Amino acid sequence: MKDKLPDFLQDVIEEYPDVWKAYQALGEACGTAGPLEAKTARLVKLALAIGAKSEGAVHSHARRALREGITREELQQVSLLAVTSIGWSASMAALSWIQDVVDKSENV
Numbered sequence: 001m002k003d004k005l006p007d008f009l010q011d012v013i014e015e016y017p018d019v020w021k022a023y024q025a026l027g028e029a030c031g032t033a034g035p036l037e038a039k040t041a042r043l044v045k046l047a048l049a050i051g052a053k054s055e056g057a058v059h060s061h062a063r064r065a066l067r068e069g070i071t072r073e074e075l076q077q078v079s080l081l082a083v084t085s086i087g088w089s090a091s092m093a094a095l096s097w098i099q100d101v102v103d104k105s106e107n108v
Helices: 007-015 017-031 037-053 055-067 073-083 088-106
Strands: none
Touching: 007 017, 007 055, 017 073, 037 055, 055 073, 055 088, 073 088
16 A cells, blocks of 8 residues: 555646656666665655654654554664764654654554
């Protein structure tokens, strides 16, 4: 199951399908450009979302990670690793965003 995209983004995709296709292709090319395994790449993307303080991206990458078999503990560790880089408050915010996703996945 894929993530449901926000209505605004869905509208943009419908209006600019070529831009969306190019963006998707770029993501695929970047994902296969080096030696990282899929699990490592997903955790890196989660870490980048945490560093960018993007709640939506953290939710999205956490959902995908759980579907890909990455554990709750592994997701939580990524947030804890951020403490010394982005600070306690930002790391705890990210940890709470991850927990939102974990809680929803456990109640499904």
